[in-house]
Amino acid sequence: xxxxxxxxxxxxxxxxxxxxxxxxxxxxxxxxxxxxxxxxxxxxxxxxxxxxxxxxxxxxxxxxxxxxxxxxxxxxxxxxxxxxxxxxxxxxxxxxxxxxxxxxxxxxxxxxxxxxxxxxxxxxxxxxxxxxxxxxxxxxxxxxxxxxxxxxxxxxxxxxxxxxxxxxxxxxxxxxxxxxxxxxxxxxxxxxxxxxxxxxxxxxxxxxxxxxxxxxxxxxxxxxxxxxxxxxxxxxxxxxxxxxxxxxxxxxxxxxxxxxxxxxxxxxxxxxxxx
Ligand code: SF4
Ligand code: SF4
Numbered sequence: 001x002x003x004x005x006x007x008x009x010x011x012x013x014x015x016x017x018x019x020x021x022x023x024x025x026x027x028x029x030x031x032x033x034x035x036x037x038x039x040x041x042x043x044x045x046x047x048x049x050x051x052x053x054x055x056x057x058x059x060x061x062x063x064x065x066x067x068x069x070x071x072x073x074x075x076x077x078x079x080x081x082x083x084x085x086x087x088x089x090x091x092x093x094x095x096x097x098x099x100x101x102x103x104x105x106x107x108x109x110x111x112x113x114x115x116x117x118x119x120x121x122x123x124x125x126x127x128x129x130x131x132x133x134x135x136x137x138x139x140x141x142x143x144x145x146x147x148x149x150x151x152x153x154x155x156x157x158x159x160x161x162x163x164x165x166x167x168x169x170x171x172x173x174x175x176x177x178x179x180x181x182x183x184x185x186x187x188x189x190x191x192x193x194x195x196x197x198x199x200x201x202x203x204x205x206x207x208x209x210x211x212x213x214x215x216x217x218x219x220x221x222x223x224x225x226x227x228x229x230x231x232x233x234x235x236x237x238x239x240x241x242x243x244x245x246x247x248x249x250x251x252x253x254x255x256x257x258x259x260x261x262x263x264x265x266x267x268x269x270x271x272x273x274x275x
Pocket of ligand 2: 073075079090092094105106
């Protein structure tokens with residue numbers, strides 16, 4: 001998926017569900033947004049709901065468990081076709097679990113299954129008791145947290161597992177790269193291992209490791225900004241490979257050429273890479 005399409009996906013996930021709202025949220029031209037939506041629609045990854053708004057779809061994944069008495073996704077997720085907002089119990093939930101319009105439930109309900117139901121997480125994560133609905137979207141593992149237990153994700157055993165999942169998603173060698181996002185009402189956090197990035201932007205986050213499970217990061221404010229940040233990150237990796245060390249700059253608006261400034265900063269910090 002190219003960067004423009006990725007930004008459009010993130011905008012829809014953040015609640016910009018009309019073309020105009022996506023244009024406003026991203027600053028991308030209408031033409032680029034429409035092209036990206038057309039590509040997603042052709043791949044059955046985006047759909048027009050009956051209200052005319054856009055919704056994302058992910059391929060239906062096989063499930064290995066049963067929902068049982070759990071109905072948490074029917075509370076914490078937004079269902080656009082029913083105009084059901086996030087963190088509000090759906091009026092169709094039946095006492096003891098289940099849906100009273102099961103055969104006619106909206107597409108979003110029919111295609112949704114959480115990551116616990118798919119067998120990706122152990123029974124600590126049963127949503128009805130953990131208070132969290134983990135689910136994969138096109139580019140992310142989302143942890144949608146019930147507002148009745150808004151800090152549960154920071155507790156153990158959950159936080160260590162989220163750190164592990166985040167590192168797996170970041171690893172270039174893993175089968176499928178994904179971001180790990182925790183959504184608590186209107187608050188959103190990106191996890192980079194044990195590093196928590198509050199309010200990640202639609203344009204992405206550049207990062208370099210500064211410990212075994214922690215990262216230094218820079219949030220991008222446009223696609224062009226992300227490109228510069230990532231170019232500097234690549235230069236940092238090159239210097240680290242060549243000299244075994246590179247100081248991590250704190251400024252977040254790098255301009256090329258990156259190498260001389262990085263080498264100078266490293267000398268000032270005593271790492272002293274020499275050509
Ligand atoms: S959160 Fe998961 S287990 Fe609970 S009802 Fe939804 S899909 Fe089923
Ligand atoms: S319509 Fe049924 S499946 Fe969909 S959110 Fe409501 S209760 Fe859940």
